[in-house]
Amino acid sequence: MSSTETLYLKIPLGREAHAIARQFALEQTTSQKGKQIYLNTLAIYTVYSYLKWLQIDTALEKSNSWHPLKRAFFDVTDLVIPNIGKLECGPVRPGETAIYLPPEVMKNRIGYVAVQFSERLQEADLLGFVRTTTISITSEQISLTSLKPLNFLFDYIPNTVTHPALRASQIQVNLSQWFENLFENSWKALEEIFGNINEKKFALRNISSLGENSVARAKIIDLGLQLGNQSLVLLVAIALFSQQKVEILVQIHPLSEKLYLPSNLKINLFSDAGKIIQEVVSRSNDNFIQLKRFRGDFGESFHIQVSYGNFTIKETFVI
DSSP: OOOSSOOOEEEEOOHHHHHHHHHHHHTSSSHHHHHHHHHHHHHHHHHHHHHHHTTOOOBGGGSGGGSHHHHHHSOOOEEEETTTEEEEEEEEOTTOOEEEOOGGGSSSOSEEEEEEEOTTSSEEEEEEEEEGGGSOTTOSEEEGGGOBOGGGGGGGSTTOOOOGGGSOOSSEEEGGGGGGTOOOTTOBOHHHHHSSGGGGHHHHHHHHTTOTTOEEEEEEEEOGGGGTTOEEEEEEEEEEOSSSEEEEEEEEEEOTTOOSOOTTOEEEEEETTSOEEEEEEOOTTOSOEEOOOEEEETTOEEEEEEEETTEEEEEEEEO
16 A cells, blocks of 8 residues: 555656647747646646546546636646545645645635656656645645645545555465466466566576476566556465475566566565565666565465555465
8 A cells, every 4th residue: 555654656747748738838828827737737637647547537627727718717727536526736846845826726625736846847746635624725825744645635535546556455365276276367377477488587497496396377566657557577486395384486577578677676575464574675677586485384374565666565375
């Protein structure tokens, strides 16, 4: 789940976002208004992209900010969340310490999200959220120090944050069944994931060292916006060590055309009680990372957690 202690969430701004912002800016009668609309549009699109990735419905076309006349006459950055209300997406330029609130955005809002841009507008940080009820209606600005983590926004959107990258897996992967060739649907044969596994010969050599009776499966995982929608592969291999124990190997690979993992990608092994047993962090030019091989008894559970930035995916396994 995304951390409640980290305020910053980085979102890439691609060609589509800039194309829409440019189109809206060119419609304006002055360059100053055009620049304002450009940043406003990028701020809205940043929040829209984030909520879309979380599988939260929005209605850009019903927002005042997406209406040609309303955005021309008013300084609005609203984003409609159907059946919930309007969320204001306040742009924050580098060096600014507050969100500035024009009079037209101080009513009929569920709250405000602060969006701060990089110098070249290639990405934006979602700094946090503040509810309308917690600020004075006469305020003309919101200090960035008063922002809460984005998790507070989801109080308004119950039971809608279902993206797998935001919650631990509710399903236990039964590893003992793998020895009987019974696999969960999301866990695929290595050939299905990697194609020509000879290209992974060095990384997969450790799997073959488990023995002829080892079983290996892989699952594609997605850390979404934090990785620019790059997917990763979680690989788990098991082998009988004794009548009571199973030996386990866990690796993380980039998917398909990507040669290397992103730096600072983290993989953790947790006991069933939540104690960290192992941790490995990727470096630049790592084409895979792996935990040290470990053993567990039949019936024992453990957790594998993959983290990057603010996002975490956790898988629960029972032997």
